[in-house]
Amino acid sequence: MSEAAPITRSADVLIIGGGMAACWAAIMAAQAGVEVLLVDKGFVGTSGVTATGGPNHWWVAPEPGRRETAIEERYARSFGLAERDWMARIIDETWRALPQLAGYYPFAGDGKGGTFYSGVRGPEYMRALRRFAQDAGVTILDHHPSLELLLHADGAVAGAAGYARLKQQTWTVRAGAVVIATGGCAFRSGLIGSHGNSGDGLLMAAEAGAVLSGMEFSVSYSLSPAWNSTRTLPYFAARFFDTEGRELDVPPPMSGEAAHLRALARALETGPVLADLSDAPDALKRGLRRIQPASLAPFERKRIDLFRDRFPVRIFGEGTVRGTGGLQIVGDGCETSVANLYAAGDSATRELVAGATSGGGAQNAAWALTSGRIAGAAAAAHARGAGRRRDAPVKAAGTAGLRPASTARLPDAREGLPVIQAATIGYDAALWRSGDKLVRHRDAVEAIWRTIADHGHAEGGGAVALREHAAMAACARWILAAALTRDESRGMHMRIDRPGTDPAQQSRLLVAGLDRVWTRPERGAAQEIAA
Amino acid sequence: MIAQIFAERCTGCQACVAACPTHVFDAGTDGVPLIARLDQCQTCFMCELYCPADALYVAPEQEGEPGLSAAEALAMGQVGRLRHDYGWDRDAPPEAPHLQDFWQLGPLLREGAEIAARRYAKRKAAFEDG
Numbered sequence: 001m002s003e004a005a006p007i008t009r010s011a012d013v014l015i016i017g018g019g020m021a022a023c024w025a026a027i028m029a030a031q032a033g034v035e036v037l038l039v040d041k042g043f044v045g046t047s048g049v050t051a052t053g054g055p056n057h058w059w060v061a062p063e064p065g066r067r068e069t070a071i072e073e074r075y076a077r078s079f080g081l082a083e084r085d086w087m088a089r090i091i092d093e094t095w096r097a098l099p100q101l102a103g104y105y106p107f108a109g110d111g112k113g114g115t116f117y118s119g120v121r122g123p124e125y126m127r128a129l130r131r132f133a134q135d136a137g138v139t140i141l142d143h144h145p146s147l148e149l150l151l152h153a154d155g156a157v158a159g160a161a162g163y164a165r166l167k168q169q170t171w172t173v174r175a176g177a178v179v180i181a182t183g184g185c186a187f188r189s190g191l192i193g194s195h196g197n198s199g200d201g202l203l204m205a206a207e208a209g210a211v212l213s214g215m216e217f218s219v220s221y222s223l224s225p226a227w228n229s230t231r232t233l234p235y236f237a238a239r240f241f242d243t244e245g246r247e248l249d250v251p252p253p254m255s256g257e258a259a260h261l262r263a264l265a266r267a268l269e270t271g272p273v274l275a276d277l278s279d280a281p282d283a284l285k286r287g288l289r290r291i292q293p294a295s296l297a298p299f300e301r302k303r304i305d306l307f308r309d310r311f312p313v314r315i316f317g318e319g320t321v322r323g324t325g326g327l328q329i330v331g332d333g334c335e336t337s338v339a340n341l342y343a344a345g346d347s348a349t350r351e352l353v354a355g356a357t358s359g360g361g362a363q364n365a366a367w368a369l370t371s372g373r374i375a376g377a378a379a380a381a382h383a384r385g386a387g388r389r390r391d392a393p394v395k396a397a398g399t400a401g402l403r404p405a406s407t408a409r410l411p412d413a414r415e416g417l418p419v420i421q422a423a424t425i426g427y428d429a430a431l432w433r434s435g436d437k438l439v440r441h442r443d444a445v446e447a448i449w450r451t452i453a454d455h456g457h458a459e460g461g462g463a464v465a466l467r468e469h470a471a472m473a474a475c476a477r478w479i480l481a482a483a484l485t486r487d488e489s490r491g492m493h494m495r496i497d498r499p500g501t502d503p504a505q506q507s508r509l510l511v512a513g514l515d516r517v518w519t520r521p522e523r524g525a526a527q528e529i530a531a
Numbered sequence: 532m533i534a535q536i537f538a539e540r541c542t543g544c545q546a547c548v549a550a551c552p553t554h555v556f557d558a559g560t561d562g563v564p565l566i567a568r569l570d571q572c573q574t575c576f577m578c579e580l581y582c583p584a585d586a587l588y589v590a591p592e593q594e595g596e597p598g599l600s601a602a603e604a605l606a607m608g609q610v611g612r613l614r615h616d617y618g619w620d621r622d623a624p625p626e627a628p629h630l631q632d633f634w635q636l637g638p639l640l641r642e643g644a645e646i647a648a649r650r651y652a653k654r655k656a657a658f659e660d661g
Contacts (some may be wrong), residue, residue, distance in 0.1 A: 042552030046577040051552070056637055108628040116634040123580055123617065124630070143554060165554055190593055195553045195573035227592045228574055233636060236643030239650070252647035279650065281642045283635065290632045291639070293616030294576055301591040301609050461554075 007164060007171040010390045011037035011139070012383040013376070014173050016146045016160060016201055017181030019048030020055070020365070021345025023129035024097070024372030025179045025379070030136040032380035037173055038138055039162065041145040041182075041196050041464075044130045048183050049321055049346075051126040052193035053231050054292060055365035057094045059118030067091050074363065078355025079491045080506040081214075086352040090363070090370040097369055104128035118362070121292075122193075144171060145464045146200065148398025149178065149208045149341075156339035157208055158394040165461050174390040176383030177340050179375045180205050180327065184320035184346035185475040187424050188417060191222065191316040192229040199320070201347045202327065202478075203471035207397040210336045211328045211512040213349040213522065215475070216482035218323035219430045219492040220358050221261050221315035225306075226272070228298035229316045234288060234306060238275040240267065241310060248273065257358075258431070258494060264315055265427035274310040317425025320475065322358050323492065324350040325482070328510060328522075333378025334371050340382065342375040344368070351508050356491025399514060400453040400470040401463065408457035413469030416448035420476045433483055434497040442480040449473040453514070478511045485509060485519040533572045533589050534597035535604045538563045540586035550581035569596070580619050585611030 013029040015022050018040025030036045040047055060070045071087045098117045101107075105128035110116035120128075134140060146162040150172070159174040182201030186194035202212060223238075224230050240248040248267050251259040267273045285307045289296055299306040320326060327336050327343035329352060334342050345368040353367050396402075401413075423429055423441035452473060458466045486509055488502040489495050507521040533555060536547075543562030552575070557567040566572075574593035579585075588604040590597035604610065614620050618629030 042554070043550050046550050046552040046575070046581070048552070051577065052575050054633070054636060106623070106628055106630055108630040108633060110634045116630075119633060119636055121630060121633055123577070123619075142549060166548070190573075192573070193552075193575055195571065195575075227594070229593065233640050233643075236640055237646040239647075252644060252651045254644040254648055255651070279646050281639050281646065284639045284643065287632050287635060287639075289616055291636050293613055296616070297576060297589075297609070297613050298574075298591040300612070301607060 005169070007167075007169050009037060009171070010159075010174040010388050011035045012176050012388065013037070013179065013379045014039065014160060014175035014177070015179045015181060015376070017183060017345070017347070018042060018044040018142070019181065019183055019345060019368070020050045020125065020129060021347070021368040021372035022179070022181035023126070023133050024369050025181055025344050025376030026133045026138040027129070027136050028373045028376030029380040030133070030138045032377055034380045034383055036138045037141065037175070038133065039141045039144040039146055039160070039173065041143070041200070043142045044133075044140050045126045046123070047196060049191070049193040049197065050368070051122045052294065053122040054119060055122070055125070056119040056362045057098060057369060058091055058362040058366035059094065060091050062092070062095065074353075077357055079357065079501065081351050081355035081508055083352050090353055090366040093370040093373055094366040097373060101128050101132060104132045146204060147463060147467055148396050148402060149204045150174070150394040151208055151397050152389065152392055152394055154339070155209060157341040158389065158392070160204070161396060163460060163464055165464065168460060174388055174394070176386050176388045177342065177379035179342040179344055179379050180336070180347045181344040181372060181375070182347050184323065184326065185472060186319040186321045187317060187421050187472055187476070189317035189319070189421070189425050190229050191318055191321065192224070192231065194321055197321055198468040199471040199475040200468060203400070203467070203474045204398070205327055205336060205338065205341060205343065206474065206512055206514060207399055208338050208341060210338045210341060211510050212325060212478055213328040213508050213510050214351040215320065215325035215478040215511050216486045216493045216509060217351070217356050217491060218320045218325050218424065218479050219494065220318040220322040222318060222322070223264065223313055223315050225298055226312040226314045227302070230295045230298055231292055233292055234277060234280065234284065234295050235275060235313070237280045238277055239279060240264070241274045241276060242267070243272050243274065258492070261315060262431050265431050268314055269427060272312045273314070275313045276310045277307050280307055317421070317430070319425060321346055322364065324354050324356070324358065325479070326350065332374075334375035335378065340386070342379045344371040344375040349508070356493060358492060400449070400474070401456040401458070401466040404453070404455050404457050406454040409455050410458050410462065410466070411451050411456050413452060413456070413466055416451070416469065416473065419444050419448055420472050424476045424479055431494065433493070433495045435484065435495070438480055438484045442477070442484065445473060445476045445480060449477055474514065477517050481517045481519050482509050482511045532569060532574055532592060532595070532597040533566055533578065533587065534599040535588045535601050536563055536566065537586045537588070537601055537605070537610075540584050542584050542586070544583065546581050546583065547578040547587060551578050576613055579613050580617060582614070585614060
């Protein structure tokens with residue numbers, strides 16, 4: 001445990017997280033004139049799945065009819081769970097916000113004589129957002145993982161506490177409003193950029209009483225070379241072969257993602273799958289290095305020519321990162337169900353714009369940007385009115401891994417991870433869900449959760465790691481409970497024992513609880529899932 | 532996995548310690564950072580971008596020990612390559628910005644998907660024709 005004195009600070013708005021949603025939230029809050037502190041587990045600029053990627057944002061000009069058409073097209077694919085007003089908001093906000101980065105991001109041409117704003121390369125985008133936030137007055141604390149939220153006696157969020165891992169000091173921040181922007185949970189699948197995306201913010205918020213939504217919509221994968229997850233641009237034209245050289249019957253990626261993923265998953269369960277990119281567009285072969293150089297490095301460093309040689313691939317689970325589930329949003333300002341607490345980006349449910357589908361890259365980035373900006377602005381306005389209440393007594397809300405219910409010891413949390421992964425991103429468990437399998441996985445995950453909740457305790461950096469495992473176990477429990485309750489197939493939630501979509505279940509599904517997990521339709525009575 | 536920090540190139544600036552999103556490095560007592568938590572390396576290559584001295588090499592496999600000597604890493608001819616490809620080692624001339632081709636990402640992705648769709652339809656038709 002650290003010997004150094006704890007760090008104590010206060011701010012009007014505390015942002016937890018360091019990706020694009022967190023940065024946009026911090027920028028908007030600071031521009032509203034309040035004091036903003038941003039704490040990230042990693043480094044703002046390299047943290048999270050945006051930094052290693054290249055997000056394209058939903059980009060529709062404000063010309064007559066165009067946005068309405070775009071919204072109707074996406075609404076038709078949402079399985080009735082999205083909201084047109086939210087889609088209109090993210091299109092409009094994205095259109096107005098991205099050009100504001102011009103002083104920080106090296107925007108270049110769009111190939112038609114204009115400026116290309118909608119797509120940005122990850123490392124440059126996050127570097128730009130860091131500088132923009134700092135110039136707006138945001139104080140950034142890198143390598144300050146959060147461990148838990150602090151609560152006022154009335155249940156409102158009062159701040160957060162964590163561990164500064166480079167300084168080896170504990171920290172406490174009191175704030176008038178807190179924004180959770182810690183990303184989704186990818187269950188340590190190896191998905192590029194997602195190592196830190198362990199659902200920490202969802203656990204912290206749930207301990208404070210927050211409710212989640214859409215956790216059953218967490219079935220998403222991306223294809224990469226088997227030895228290193230990259231972005232997916234190079235692989236869209238791939239043909240697939242087994243090790244005997246027989247071409248596999250894999251439907252193309254745009255024919256319906258489920259068929260494509262299921263064919264790959266089934267083949268991967270029987271043996272290695274080799275990709276052949278010789279059919280890729282010529283312009284891609286010539287230009288990949290200038291567009292997405294990081295996708296070449298894993299090949300060149302193994303002396304593989306990715307457009308000539310066949311190479312093994314696998315699909316990497318994306319959990320709630322590209323899945324839609326997250327904290328329930330209850331108001332127009334990205335408020336959660338807990339006072340003083342806001343959610344943005346992949347930490348928040350994206351059902352409002354994507355419904356039961358992933359939404360695809362462009363809609364997801366526009367959501368992260370917009371929900372960040374909305375949450376930051378709303379948090380600033382709220383904090384200005386409510387004040388920091390920094391002298392009021394507070395209670396720390398953390399449970400599993402911090403305050404064991406029974407005798408404390410340090411469990412080897414890593415032992416539970418394969419069970420959690422099998423239940424959430426395991427190909428068979430996720431792509432072919434059924435009531436029987438969900439019950440079996442639920443019971444297995446429950447035992448892991450119980451060990452951490454009853455006994456888990458660690459200090460310093462060990463506490464950060466243990467809490468990450470607690471958060472992944474908690475996310476797995478919510479996913480399994482929601483998938484079990486949603487007694488139908490809808491969008492990316494596919495039950496082989498309930499293949500049809502049931503019009504009576506066209507409602508978002510809430511899930512929450514730690515000791516006991518419960519679910520209920522957004523409008524309807526609670527239905528407890530026995531622990 | 533991060534394989535090597537080249538002591539003779541490292542200036543001891545500790546930029547990699549700060550920039551690593553997953554806290555792989557510790558500041559070293561002799562100025563050269565230590566690879567302290569290899570199990571947390573996600574092979575994201577971000578440390579290479581943020582190292583102004585090109586003093587790091589990340590091996591491509593994201594699992595297992597990299598097991599590559601400094602000499603072997605240098606012999607790959609890849610040290611500093613990624614930072615150069617990104618253009619982070621130099622300013623771009625105004626007429627040729629680093630990101631001038633980036634707009635092609637979406638169109639090329641769609642073109643790849645269309646190639647796959649056409650090929651698949653042809654294959655299915657041939658199969659049905661017997």
